[in-house]
Amino acid sequence: MTPNERPVAGGCLCGAIRFTVTLPTLFCGHCHCTMCRRNHGAAYVTWFAIPRSQLSVDRGLDQLTRYESSSHGSRSFCSRCGTSLFCVSTHYADIVDIPLANMDGSIDRSPEYHLYFDDRASWTMVGDDLPRRGGPSGLEPTT
Ligand SMILES: [Zn+2]
Ligand SMILES: [Zn+2]
Numbered sequence: 001m002t003p004n005e006r007p008v009a010g011g012c013l014c015g016a017i018r019f020t021v022t023l024p025t026l027f028c029g030h031c032h033c034t035m036c037r038r039n040h041g042a043a044y045v046t047w048f049a050i051p052r053s054q055l056s057v058d059r060g061l062d063q064l065t066r067y068e069s070s071s072h073g074s075r076s077f078c079s080r081c082g083t084s085l086f087c088v089s090t091h092y093a094d095i096v097d098i099p100l101a102n103m104d105g106s107i108d109r110s111p112e113y114h115l116y117f118d119d120r121a122s123w124t125m126v127g128d129d130l131p132r133r134g135g136p137s138g139l140e141p142t143t
Helices: 034-040
Strands: 007-011 018-022 027-031 045-051 055-059 064-068 073-078 084-089 095-099 113-115
Parallel strands (some): 027 113
Antiparallel strands (some): 007 018, 018 055, 027 045, 045 095, 064 073, 073 084, 084 095
């Protein structure tokens, strides 16, 4: 195991579900889309992504409930405490998105950009200098 392959543990609020991510990650960004905001009850959600092979659920797999949030994506959450965890899309079948806030420690990168910035809540004030992506795909440069 090289230094950039270190494991980082994470879990849900109640602790029923525990998992381990093996670095390196693929990217990290703040998503302002309406589904993320509503699902997490948050102004926006900071996600990072890894290949699915680098995620292992160590405990509580039986508590993990999957919700089909769109025709191509699903979100899973802890049935006991409601914590939102993994997001997957058939468009990127080998990748899983994980909320950075659910990790016990730091990963290998900081958030790199805002996604779906055009869809942000009107009351969200962003003061950083990160690139802001939006447009119909949510991923296009806007600044
Ligand atoms: Zn839980
Ligand atoms: Zn989103």
